[in-house]
Amino acid sequence: MTVVKKILAIHTGGTISMSQNEKGEVVPNAQNPIAQQETIMEGRVELITDELFNLPSPHVTPVEMLKIKERINQGEKEGIDGVVITHGTDTLEETAYFLDLTLPSTIPVVVTGAMRSSNEVGSDGLYNFQTAIEVAADDASRGNGVMVVMNDEIHTARYVTKTHTTNVATFRTPTFGPIGLVAKGQPIYFQQLIREDTCDIDHVVDHVYLLKAYAGMDASLFDALNSDQTAGIVIEGLGAGNLPPVTLPAIQRLLDRHIPLVLVSRCYNGVAEDIYDYQGGGIELRKMGLMLCQGLNGQKARIKLLVGLSAGLQGDRLAEYLSTAVS
Numbered sequence: 001m002t003v004v005k006k007i008l009a010i011h012t013g014g015t016i017s018m019s020q021n022e023k024g025e026v027v028p029n030a031q032n033p034i035a036q037q038e039t040i041m042e043g044r045v046e047l048i049t050d051e052l053f054n055l056p057s058p059h060v061t062p063v064e065m066l067k068i069k070e071r072i073n074q075g076e077k078e079g080i081d082g083v084v085i086t087h088g089t090d091t092l093e094e095t096a097y098f099l100d101l102t103l104p105s106t107i108p109v110v111v112t113g114a115m116r117s118s119n120e121v122g123s124d125g126l127y128n129f130q131t132a133i134e135v136a137a138d139d140a141s142r143g144n145g146v147m148v149v150m151n152d153e154i155h156t157a158r159y160v161t162k163t164h165t166t167n168v169a170t171f172r173t174p175t176f177g178p179i180g181l182v183a184k185g186q187p188i189y190f191q192q193l194i195r196e197d198t199c200d201i202d203h204v205v206d207h208v209y210l211l212k213a214y215a216g217m218d219a220s221l222f223d224a225l226n227s228d229q230t231a232g233i234v235i236e237g238l239g240a241g242n243l244p245p246v247t248l249p250a251i252q253r254l255l256d257r258h259i260p261l262v263l264v265s266r267c268y269n270g271v272a273e274d275i276y277d278y279q280g281g282g283i284e285l286r287k288m289g290l291m292l293c294q295g296l297n298g299q300k301a302r303i304k305l306l307v308g309l310s311a312g313l314q315g316d317r318l319a320e321y322l323s324t325a326v327s
């Protein structure tokens with residue numbers, strides 16, 4: 001006998017909900033077409049549809065991310081077996097990681113989207129939606145944390161990133177690779193993820209910033225953020241995590257104000273490490289008090305810092321939270 005799985009589908013907007021007009025421009029729809037797909041996989045899945053909001057993902061902020069988390073919490077009380085979230089791809093990785101850090105659930109939570117809008121030739125929206133439901137309804141998907149399913153691949157929210165502006169194979173997991181794939185509707189896992197602790201937050205702090213280092217960077221951007229308002233800064237350092245020496249006095253002024261500073265690498269692959277012992281090298285930055293966050297890209301580290309600060313973590317506890325080893 002087939003067990004019918006109760007899957008909550010939360011729709012939030014993005015290209016998956018949009019259409020191309022006669023001029024070839026991709027525009028939002030008043031009615032989200034993907035949210036009309038309520039009978040998909042009928043007989044195997046009972047779909048509970050919630051059009052939580054309809055935003056292009058550059059309009060999504062941590063406030064909307066928190067709304068999605070709260071909707072999932074509510075769904076769990078109602079006995080759902082899994083969740084699929086449709087989302088714009090531009091900030092999808094940030095929402096997915098926010099949920100991964102804040103949901104203690106073991107039920108499968110899958111985020112998906114599309115690179116081609118609903119009426120374009122070869123539109124990937126409906127396909128990705130169906131594949132995401134297959135993953136959310138599969139018992140083997142439990143306990144994997146939040147996953148991103150696009151183009152027949154299963155990625156972890158922690159490490160996946162958008163790598164191409166338009167290609168349907170845009171989502172990639174640098175360094176570690178995907179944890180599984182979907183073959184003709186069947187999820188197959190080949191890697192197990194070690195889960196991180198979750199923080200059950202009920203609000204999100206503001207003024208957490210992200211700066212990218214570059215050859216010839218000076219102190220101006222650091223000085224611009226030297227204010228009472230700044231809650232924390234993530235710095236995408238050069239290579240393994242190094243900075244031009246002229247930035248150091250401004251960084252010290254931020255540390256003197258007790259503004260948490262997190263260091264990641266701007267490299268696409270690899271992890272930030274304190275290996276270089278020259279002026280501005282990772283060893284000096286760590287000694288100064290920057291917290292190294294390994295394996296996360298800048299935008300993910302920013303979400304983690306924001307979640308940690310929203311949970312009230314400070315000092316050593318915040319540093320410990322941010323320094324979770326790569327797994």
Ligand SMILES: NC(=O)C[C@H](N)C(=O)O
Pocket residue numbers: 013014015016055056057058087088089090091113114115116
């Ligand atoms: N493919 C997409 O969904 C991109 C779109 N700009 C969004 O993030 O809303």
